[in-house]
Amino acid sequence: MTEKFTALQVMQDAPVIPVIVLNDLAHAVPMARALVAGGVRMLEVTLRTPQALACIEAIAKHVPEAVVGAGTVRNKTDAQAAANAGARFAVSPGYTSAVGQACRDLGLALLPGVATGSEIMMAQEEGFTELKFFPAMQSGGPAMLKAWSGPFFDVRFCPTGGVSLQNTSEFLALPNVVCVGGSWLVPADAIAKGDWAKITRLASDTAALRK
Numbered sequence: 001m002t003e004k005f006t007a008l009q010v011m012q013d014a015p016v017i018p019v020i021v022l023n024d025l026a027h028a029v030p031m032a033r034a035l036v037a038g039g040v041r042m043l044e045v046t047l048r049t050p051q052a053l054a055c056i057e058a059i060a061k062h063v064p065e066a067v068v069g070a071g072t073v074r075n076k077t078d079a080q081a082a083a084n085a086g087a088r089f090a091v092s093p094g095y096t097s098a099v100g101q102a103c104r105d106l107g108l109a110l111l112p113g114v115a116t117g118s119e120i121m122m123a124q125e126e127g128f129t130e131l132k133f134f135p136a137m138q139s140g141g142p143a144m145l146k147a148w149s150g151p152f153f154d155v156r157f158c159p160t161g162g163v164s165l166q167n168t169s170e171f172l173a174l175p176n177v178v179c180v181g182g183s184w185l186v187p188a189d190a191i192a193k194g195d196w197a198k199i200t201r202l203a204s205d206t207a208a209l210r211k
């Protein structure tokens with residue numbers, strides 16, 4: 001039986017969840033191994049390319065040390081396809097009741113995206129208290145999270161969008177931030193060249209920034 005994770009456990013595993021875009025199935029397994037070697041094992045593979053689901057399936061099958069999830073889950077069909085491929089958590093760029101319900105029905109931990117107070121209230125009303133703040137830098141960055149810590153004192157965030165190794169510490173220092181998300185650990189050129197050592201280095205540099 002595969003171990004189940006809650007959204008909070010997904011967020012607490014490492015200081016970062018990499019946001020991964022894969023264009024080639026052959027890259028999936030070595031890239032996942034490179035991230036795990038750097039201490040990052042919760043991997044968000046975005047459903048943005050035709051190969052994404054096959055990549056999730058390959059990682060789930062061949063890299064048991066990793067916990068693969070699906071990103072860019074925007075509707076029930078995405079959630080179902082992600083679960084069928086072996087995704088163990090889902091990340092969505094926004095929140096709808098349909099996505100929330102689909103993930104609940106599938107037993108898939110969901111980290112829903114929010115950028116406004118109303119969206120937080122809606123997600124919270126439907127049982128989600130661990131949320132992705134997206135797009136974080138474009139929507140107000142750390143200052144926005146500080147403002148939200150008053151009214152939304154019981155919500156915890158994973159800021160994503162414009163986050164980098166340079167500003168991760170500033171986010172992690174906030175009490176309502178559990179981890180950050182971002183694509184900088186998995187640069188497209190490093191993936192294309194198969195520079196797995198670079199990806200391991202970027203992952204371990206970030207994993208060292210403990211909360």
Ligand code: 3PG
Pocket residue numbers: 019134135160161162163181182183184
């Ligand atoms: C995304 O969904 O594209 C992520 O938020 C990644 O943002 P980043 O490329 O700014 O890290």
